Amino acid sequence: MNQVIELVKTNEKKSKPSVGSLGFGKYFTDYMFVMDYTKDKGWHGPKITPYEPLVLEPSSMVFHYGQAIFEGLKAYKTKEGKVLLFRPDKNIRRLNLSCERISIPPLDEDVVLEAIKQLVDLEKDWIPDEEGTSLYIRPFIIATEPYLGVRPSEQYKLMVILSPVGSYYSGQLTPTKIYVEDKYVRAVPGGVGYVKTSGNYAASLKAQEEAEEQGYDQVLWLDAIEKKYIEEVGSMNIFFKVKGEVITPELNGSILGGITRDSVIQLLKHWGIPVREERISVEDVFNAYHNGELEEVFGAGTAAVISPVGELKWKDEHIIVNGNQIGDLSMRLYEAITNIQLGKEEDILNWTVEL
Template sequence: MKQDIAFIQREELKAKPEPVSLGFGNYYTDYMFVMDYHIDSGWHDPRIVPYEPITLDPAAMVFHYGQAIFEGLKAYKTADGTIQLFRPEKNMNRLNESCARLCIPQIDEQLLLNAIKQLVSIEKDWIPEGEGMSLYIRPFILATEPHLGVRPSHQYKLLVILSPSGAYYGSQLSPVKIHVEEHYVRAVIGGVGHVKTSGNYAASLKAQEEAEEKGYAQILWLDAKENKYVEEVGSMNIFFKINGEVVTPKLNGSILPGVTRDSVIQLLKHWEVPVREARISIEDIFAAHERGELEEVFGSGTAAVISPVGELNWNGKSIVINEQQIGQLSQRIYDAITGIQLGKVEDPFDWTVKVDRVESVL
């Protein structure tokens, strides 16, 4: 059933930060989208309201049993001033996949996408213009029912907040040093590694902290059962170019199906570059390096788009990839995806969605 989205205007708008100071996730726009769920009335009361703190009961189930999921996508401003999103329907689909896994009621994907378009349209002046800059969009859902019994909540709140952002990494395309994690695990098959739930990220913090203490920017996760098969790098998917072929770990239930990951695979196929999804061990990667066949390694994700890897450390042994320089293919992929996002190059896949085609806010 169609629901109108109400709009409550704030009395005074915030001062916007200087683009050079943005970083990632440090500033928030004037408005946010909110919608509530109750077991008796379903999802209801969609509204765009002034950005402000929310109040929750101390017994809200999100605090105790972790029913919380989120998504991440971006809005971009092209050279002619057009505002567009990149494959937002994939994020809406994945949000519902996360809902299903955590026993959260499904959302109306078209309603939420239209709400995001309206919110971005209202906040268009917050979209920074410049290389690597965008308006980051964070939809999330949390369990709000005050109840201490272990069961799915009967009440939820869905919010969308916006954050003007610079490049995710200060030197985005400078290859980074990665530590292969052998003690901690990110996720297990049958668990929740394939969805975006907050607990996944909380569980990763200890390993990340220890890697940073050793001088590494990120960690490469191995599988939880045999501790030998490559899964993800940090909060990104991972790709290896070996002897002319690109290989990425096959989705198995513990790996997040990244939107950028899927975009990279489609681009490579479009370019007729050999690409394969497979179960690949860390031994295979180091053996390929020993043979002189490991040409490039890079991560992919919404925030960074492409993050090249210049060094891998596993079991006390370090290998350097491509002389710690970004590879030609990595650069080509980055240029193609960001070019499509910013309207600089042709979009042969119809990935972009223009924000100006939205219904009026009431």
């Protein structure tokens, strides 16, 4: 496929929001990237156009059969004014993994990376440079064929939109309160829990609502079969530091393989800190707490980077982790990853891509 990307210029630029008002995912830049798929042409017509509403037929298959996938990554501005992407190849590869599972035709990963680079470069003035801010990049694909029938669509639209963001949580490093969900289930091996398809998140909303009603920030999901083994939090993977060793649930076909998760594991190995990927039960975690062995709990994800966990509730029991304070290792990981993302320290693992 020809990698020349057409640019359709806008006649009207938006006012940029103040940093203090950013929040997460509330504002969107002037441009977006669009590319279409049809059975006869394949993926074609890559272009950067003004950010604008879509026109879709009511019979578009995405509305009826849920073929929709997405990704999330970020661009950062260094103090020298350089623009850095963090491990974009991993996100694009995972986007194709989602395509394969949801029966969407695969993408040329080089084309998608080039599109993201060109779009972010065009919109680099939207990248905030204050501590804890970034430009969030959301690639996504929807089925657009107007047809009512249960089969894969023969038409799709890939889009990439950009949003200047602050912290995902209001207090970036304030420990979160996590509710261990033992009624609803998220995913099963053989299902779609390991990919970023929209239905996974729709199915999680009811449990999230009920957790928030009880004063908790996020839901920690257990396996769907025995409701015993820990899987992941709604917006991030989860890690436990027990007796100096870090444990995270193994990727079993129902857990998303997070890019930040992988980054944490690689950093821990580089530092010589023991880290294991294995099945861990919620009972194991609570027993470790009662035995005085549970030292830290933290989540890892693109949106929050590292999010310390200060409280867990399972059934009728509450535990407070590390005195409801961020742990030393959680802080070290947060600083290491964000310093690499912002170009503040050497990128020893070659994770960043400079525009």
